[in-house]
Amino acid sequence: MIDPVTLAVIQAGLQQVCDEMDLTFSRAAFSPVIAEADDRSDGIYSATDGSLIAQGAKGLPVFVGVMQFSTRTILERIAAGVTAAPDEGDIYIVNDPYLGGTHLMDVRFAMPVWRGGRIFCWLSNTGHWPDTGGAVPGGFSASAISAEQEGLRIPPVKLFKKGVLDQEIYQIICSNIRVSEQRIGDVKAQASALLVGAERLSALLDRYGDATVTEAISEMRRLAARQMRAMIGLIPEGAYRSTAIVDSDGVVNEPLTIALALTKAGDGLRFDFSGSSKPCIGPMNSVRATTLSAVYLAMRHIFPEVPISAGAFEPLEVVGIEGTFLDAHYPRPVSGCAAEVSQRIAEAVFAALVQAVPDHVTAAPAGTSGNFGLGGHDPEKGRDYVMYQISGGGYGGFAGGDGIANGCSTIGISKAPPVEIMEQTYPVLYRRYALHEGSGGAGEHRGGFGLDYEIELLRGEARASFVMDHGRVGPQGALGGKDGAVNRVEVIRDGVVMVPEHLSKAQDIELKPGDRVRVRTPGGGGYGPPSRRDPALVAQDVRLGRYTAEEAARLWPGSANPLGALNERVGAGPLSE
Incomplete structure (x- = not known):
């Protein structure tokens, strides 16, 4: 041995x-x-x-x-x-x-x-x-x-x-x-x-x-x-249900539902997705490998102590995906499966298990990779290009504090490429690159903030496409916390603002020099009742410009007046960040 x-x-x-x-x-x-x-x-x-x-x-x-x-x-x-x-x-x-x-x-x-x-x-x-x-x-x-x-x-x-x-x-x-x-x-x-x-x-x-x-x-x-079975042992016996929503499939403008019935019995977990939507026409189907991997990565988020090995998956049983959009077969389109649907699957797992082991699970994160494709010809360089932009979003609040801002997607460690590299490589100018202030869901521990960026096409003509999500419903809060802000996509052409019909999905949008695309990614869900948030933290968020005083008063109605708390704290000295 x-x-x-x-x-x-x-x-x-x-x-x-x-x-x-x-x-x-x-x-x-x-x-x-x-x-x-x-x-x-x-x-x-x-x-x-x-x-x-x-x-x-x-x-x-x-x-x-x-x-x-x-x-x-x-x-x-x-x-x-x-x-x-x-x-x-x-x-x-x-x-x-x-x-x-x-x-x-x-x-x-x-x-x-x-x-x-x-x-x-x-x-x-x-x-x-x-x-x-x-x-x-x-x-x-x-x-x-x-x-x-x-x-x-x-x-x-x-x-x-x-x-x-x-x-x-x-x-x-x-x-x-x-x-x-x-x-x-x-x-x-x-x-x-x-x-x-x-x-x-x-x-x-x-x-x-x-x-x-x-x-x-x-x-x-x-x-x-x-080790995975030992972690599962922390979960009380019983059944836990949750749902997660996909905005649309990109073709039919109706939401898709991921319905999860999770059962803890002994030292194993059974994930039953049989109540989920049927296969869809558009590209938001998921293939079997991606669906199972989404469950595995969700458990990795919850119990990171377990080493990465096939053994960690043995106690996890995934059933009921046959006949749903989570088990696509040729020729159904699947371009949104890995970057978007997988994150909705993970969100359903989080929403189920936060009921059982709240100290180990966060409220829902932004849960979209923000896939933005831009292709065209650069007349200055005399060559064609394909630009792919991914972006971060807010993480959910958790038992230990607020969610982080502009974190990478649930499924990966990928980060947005540096603005300087993108501007050197492609004929674009970033007019804005900042946090999506106010996007974190209210709670005892608020969600983190998404990203707010705006890109202008400088020369040539181009075609833009988006496959994102959470444009219809924001990342869900947990244990009384509120949902994070939704994903917002805008195309500004000749001074006219256009919002895609499917909110987070569109393709073949023609752009010419001076046209701009603005994306505001979701904030994370809030964790715990907003009424339990420390008024000093609400005041700090107002002072730092994360929320206006009016927003804070609306989102945390059970808290002390944020402006009053702010004035009291400012009189006593600077707030720590």
Whole structure:
């Protein structure tokens, strides 16, 4: 049996392998969405069933489950003779959402690691490509009604054969996507990350031996399952229900419902989504891999102490998604699944479990990635471009205090690329980049604030598309807290302000120089009754301009007069921030 010290060292070593892959990927990539926003992830997966062994700490949490499903699909297709068997140096590419994926823009590479003529494990990574073809630049087609309108769908094929890029397959890909001349940088970065991982992993195996590392991996999985069951033990026995709302599917302007019945029995949790809406026409369907991954990442948020391993998922049973929009099959469009629907699923999990373990769960966060695609031609640089903007939002209040402002999305660690990089790369000017003041939901602990930005097109013509959410209903408060502010999208053309029909979704909006787009992302939900908030904190928010005095008096009616409290505190000296 492996000793605890060796186990801890090997576990940290495997984590380090993944972290170095993440770092290599971001530093070598060309696209700002990967290089600056870190919209990527790397991991190590089992050679027998594709299950997760380790993932980078700075990788997107939504990929924690997804890549094990896509790796498993590759293994199954190889076994069935559908996909060619691997040789040393081969790297597979796949982005098919229905084969254990997310949306088409999340492109996965997978490479076997060979030891003594056999495959020891697989390394895999995912990077968000700025464009994979389809009806609109960036791939976020808000009104797509089939997968073909969203872009190029790639089944598992060898992009690198014995270490050499297959130019024929690469040219097929490039012939179906925009600004293809820029993709080679991302492709090489993605492949290089896997090669670095293979080198670091081989060094670890050489040091401790294949048998010892294999034993450590098995023990890591067993301990992760045991730790998750221990955390589940904190949840009282019983059933908990919640709902989360998706604004619309982008085609039919009606909300979609995620209905969750969560049951705690013994040391397991059962997540039943059978009451959710039927499959939808537009792109807000979710594929099975993304739906399960959304549940897994929600539990990671609630119990971060549990190590990342397939074992952590063993006590979690997800049922009832068949026949709903949470289990999409070809050809239903899915561009909103990973970035938006997955966050509504996580929100439903939070809303259910905050009833059971309030000290471990927050009110709902902003829960949207704010997907904004802009494509056009820059006459000054003489080239086409596809710009992809993601943005943060407010986190929900929690038992220990207020939610943070402008945090990354629920599903990831991706941050908005720096304004300076975006202005250097694309023909745009950021007229505004600030907090969405007043957007945090009222509560004993208020929600954090969203982001307020405004972009002006400087030259050429362009087409804008949005796939966002929470434009109809804000992030829900918890335990008596109020909802956060909704997502607001405005397009200003010739001085006229236009709000999309679907509020948070639209596509193919023509822009010319001087036109602007303004987005105000949601604030987090409030936690606990607003009447229990410390009046001094209300006064502080007013003094700092986070709310007007009138807003504060309306949102916290049970609190002392915010202006009176403010005057008293100001007379006593400056408030701490």
